[in-house]
Amino acid sequence: MSFDNVCKFLAEQYPQVFVKWLLDSEETSIKLLKTELNVNPIHADSVLFLRVGKRILHLEFQTEPKSKPPLPLRMLDYYVRLKRKYNYPITQVIIFLQQSNSEVVFKEQYEDENTIHKYRIIRLWEEEATSFLSEPILYPFAVLAKTESPQQILEEVATKVNDIEEKELQSDLMTSVSILAGLKLDKNLIQSLLKEEIMRSSVIYQEIKKQGKIEGKLEGKIEGKIEGKIEGKIEGKVEEAFNLILKISNQYLGEIEEILANKIKNLSLEKMEELTVALFEFDCLEDLELCLEYNT
Incomplete structure (x- = not known):
């Protein structure tokens, strides 16, 4: 995520x-x-x-x-x-x-x-970092806001989140703070202040784990099936990428019609690789069609 x-x-x-x-x-x-x-x-x-x-x-x-x-x-x-x-x-x-x-x-x-x-x-x-400290849902934005000491703000936010009694909210907020703080602060510092065991029950945390597994499997498929071992066989790579897209779409979104299939065939290999991963974020074939409008 x-x-x-x-x-x-x-x-x-x-x-x-x-x-x-x-x-x-x-x-x-x-x-x-x-x-x-x-x-x-x-x-x-x-x-x-x-x-x-x-x-x-x-x-x-x-x-x-x-x-x-x-x-x-x-x-x-x-x-x-x-x-x-x-x-x-x-x-x-x-x-x-x-x-x-x-x-x-x-x-x-x-x-x-x-x-x-x-x-x-x-x-x-x-935006002033302190303006995000009065509402728990906005805590994750505080570290990204204006402050002389992002570390101090993160420490304050971590303390506030630790004091939240509602466990689901606490878990989701701690995960959100951890992820967004990564845009500004060192990973080791974040891990030292935020407790991973609290994050594990978070919907966000679970989604990250799920997405990581999916992308890991896809990366292996793309690397093995699309990139291949022999450089220069672009045509073969494109064909394999196209077939993989059809397979994933048929399983998760529905059967791709010929007009839509032709649009996919016209994509570059790089775009096909990106589309292969993006398919898992779509809810229906219409999402795929709208996506292709901006890429063909």
Whole structure:
């Protein structure tokens, strides 16, 4: 589970906390919208849609500013789709987790010849760390926020999490803190302050273990079946990669029709390898179709 997916997990499990933080709203009528609008390319960062009363909150967590299509255009695309589908006011927020000097991180609108579309960006490293210490669900963001001593903040967060009585919440938060702190602090320091035995019952922790096993098996298959032992036999590698994709899709998503199969055949070997891993994150063939729209 990637850094941004950890954030998405927290927002899905505790949406009221994020609505309060980002919209300054006490609205309790909150519904998680499914990903029928999901047109993310392979390995895109996490996207979340919440219906908050009669408003849509489109929330994204980003580790890196690089995106295909570029983030500003993607925000416009999502806005139009959401507006057409729900016709509600829409608030769009991108939260950048890791400090960057990229101009994308500081650009809060899409500009074209006839269009200007605005959205909101939160750069965690500019937010005061102490502002995340009053709400347990937001503890994982404190270490990534502005502070003279990230280690001291991590120590304080670890103490607070240890004092949480609800074991499931404690486990999930400790795992989330451990993962996100890895963007800023040394792994050995994190391990010395956070107890792995508490993390083991966490949904996030279990998902990481599960995903690691899947990716490990896939890596072996890709390395053995796709890369092969003899360099230069690209055509054979592509054929094997294509067959592996068909096999995985048939097992988990459904049978791929000829038109979709032809799009996959036109992918580069590298994209096929990426798609092979990404298939396990899709819920249905529609997710695969939308993904290929941005990669063909």
